[in-house]
Amino acid sequence: MKRAMLIPLTGLLAAAMAHLGWFEMRRPATDEGTAGVLAWLQDDLHLSADQFARIKALHERSGPQIQQLAEQATEMRTELESFENRRRNDGRVDFLAFAQFIEQRREFQRICTESTRRFLTAAASEMTPGQRARYLERFEPALGLNSGGIN
């Protein structure tokens, strides 16, 4: 009886050890900061060290401009919220100011989309045709999804 119990227990132990060992060995890293994202991109696209260095430099060069645009987008969102609050509280809408704001916003979104497209093209130009196809397949569709904008 003891032996009959020992074998299933050994099996259970073997399953648990194999599971934990394999999981720890293959578990994905959890760093999602810029360095982690770029490391993932290098791994995903099989970028060489040279390609990776150039693409990383491109990110570093474009970072401040993208950040600046992001801050402008935040300001525009705040402005849109203030239009909405005024409409709710006072029941009044300054249609002229709102139309100007919408026009500005449309132009701003065009600039942002253009900035992203330029970045994607610049990064893709550092890649081999296979890498480029995969890169654009992954990230280009997102440009279309964002055309809805800052709301």
Add this chain to the structure above:
Amino acid sequence: MKTPPDPTDPTFEPLLNRIQPPPTAPLAREVWSRIAAGGSEAPESARPGLLAAIEAVFRQPAFAFAFVVACGLFGLLLAEMRVSRMHEARDVQLVQSYMRLIDPLLAVSDTAARIRTEDMP
């Protein structure tokens, strides 16, 4: 298998007393103690057939070895499935993180959160 009589059964004591000659006190005590012992300890041969069969199978070294190996492989399979699901979810997250790095319109929510935090007294 014959089940031992229930000691709490009220019909059993009169039946025991009808034995000729009537049982002496030590004999009656012995009968009851044997009944009690019989209820708690089943002989080897009375074990359910399935359990005995399983025990017999596990006693074979080849089967025991194969069983342990199969358990190990099953553990590996489950771990690989778990890792694979984690990789898929992480890929989706990383694509979104990368898009936030390069698309100002997606970075808005992060920036807004940061500005709101900075505005707090």
